[in-house]
Amino acid sequence: MDLRHLRYFVAVAEEENIGRAAARLHISQPPLTRQIQQLEEELGVTLFIRTPRGMELTQAGELFLAEARNIRALVEQATERTQRAGQGKLGRLDVGIFGSAILDAIPKLLLAFRNRYPDVKVVLHTMTKAEQIEALRQRRITVGFNRMLAPLDDIGVRQVSTEGLLVAVQADHPLAHQPVVRFAELAAHPMILFPTGARPSFIDKVIGWATESGFQPRISQEVGDAVTGVALVASGFGVCLVPDSATTLQFPGVVYRALSDTPPNFFVDLSCIYRKDDQSPLLAAFMEAVDAFRKGDRKR
Amino acid sequence: MDLRHLRYFVAVAEEENIGRAAARLHISQPPLTRQIQQLEEELGVTLFIRTPRGMELTQAGELFLAEARNIRALVEQATERTQRAGQGKLGRLDVGIFGSAILDAIPKLLLAFRNRYPDVKVVLHTMTKAEQIEALRQRRITVGFNRMLAPLDDIGVRQVSTEGLLVAVQADHPLAHQPVVRFAELAAHPMILFPTGARPSFIDKVIGWATESGFQPRISQEVGDAVTGVALVASGFGVCLVPDSATTLQFPGVVYRALSDTPPNFFVDLSCIYRKDDQSPLLAAFMEAVDAFRKGDRKR
DNA sequence: CTGCTTGATACCTCCAGGGTATGATCCAGC
DNA sequence: GCTGGATCATACCCTGGAGGTATCAAGCAG
16 A cells, blocks of 8 residues: 555545546546555455445545545655754754853853744753763764863864953952952952863963963862852852853852953853764754854854 | 655664665665665655664654654554454444334344444434434435334345234233233223324234224324333323333333234334445444344244 | 446556666774 | 775666556436
């Protein structure tokens, strides 16, 4: 049995007349007669009662008509859904993010993407940089977001956004009384650094900037992410360099101050990583969204 | 697209290897490669990633696999159900019955039929003889049950059972004191006759028997069916000739008495009618059940 | 009885599905 | 580093079956 048989059968059942059905199917009458006979023979069931006025469905034929219509609709639906999946418009996208990534760019980006691809289910997984690479290789995620990413043999990197840096200080801290803080002034105060875990990371960047500015930072505490860092600032552990977007964290007793006299490259990138050999249309669609977002972000 | 494509696709997806899939399908590898390519081209979607180790499903392929399996299962189910319908094992059987037909034979017969064909939905419609014939012609019912049926050009008759007759009398009626009543004795008592409606009917049969026995029955009342007749007996309207099976109606104040000295052919038939040109397997199955029932009934 | 409708049959043609042989590529193992 | 054995892809041939035309058979209306 073939989908052709179903198509022909439905046509004959609807027209109740082989000749008209054949015309509708753009074939001649005899082959259609044969196909219906074949179908009946294969099923071993009489589907039509032949009358001098046309073809009339038997009870079994009625049932088969309902089934055939259903199957044909499902086939159509299957092709349509598969095509949409093939264009990256339908499916599931697993995304690796890091602890405090939810602060700025990523929610906006994901929102824009979900707007454009409403039928793609985006699933977020919080994981470290190393876990993300592992998960990418095992195909548990399709893209990962992180900072300080370098391309690998099998892993590509695409920059998403760039952020400037601020210093978070306690509201009654001496530095809080200045509208702008010179970077070198930070040498005098204990600093909270993040993230813990795989190096090199943001920590090394901060140490590098300090060295360039001629001082050795006094490290008061290493913490997992920016959120924890700002929380410790509130508790008086010290000051903490954070990306611009951290200002969305309004901790009581914490203020953010801009920096002057900063070293070159005094900013952090947010990038996303993906498997270089991943040809999936979903990834392509997502990367397109990333690029569109970055352009919009730059202009802003 | 063809069901063949789906079959091939599922095989390749499951084996993750064209060669093995081809072997499983009992074809050689190149045509299978071609069919998969055709399918991908027709859908416009890459379903597999070709690797040196075999075929790996894309995300769209995964989705299509689920759809394809579903469709294939439905096709199988459709053929199976249609075949069962073609054998009269699945479907709907509309049956016309008359008012008091539910007394004896019909429930037993329907029970036996539903036992043997559990997936046939039997729908009962109460209608008169004339309505049944009309409904048969309009295909609203497939069989009808009634008494005193004669075959027509397009309507066939099959006898279901034969019943003897009893007389229903009030418990304090003179005749109630005898164990057996002679038929001619009924001449002295007003009689309740049924059914009203199209003639000839049971009424004419009773009048015929009375004539043969040499008396003219005194008709006290004509009613619609045996149940009403027995109810009127309880109220003292007279006596009423009823089929054996009416004894299942245990009215307070009504007793049933056997008859002696009865005329020949002193019994009533229950028959069923059907369209002579109805080739439906359901009718055939039902008629088989009727014949089986009649045999069992005779032996009893 | 005849003409018009219906579906069924006979026979032909041609394309597409299946076969064999072979190529291109990649990886494992010596 | 090369070779053998996997993988899938390509080239080409052959045959069955889907579709075509012509015609038949049967029932019904006029």
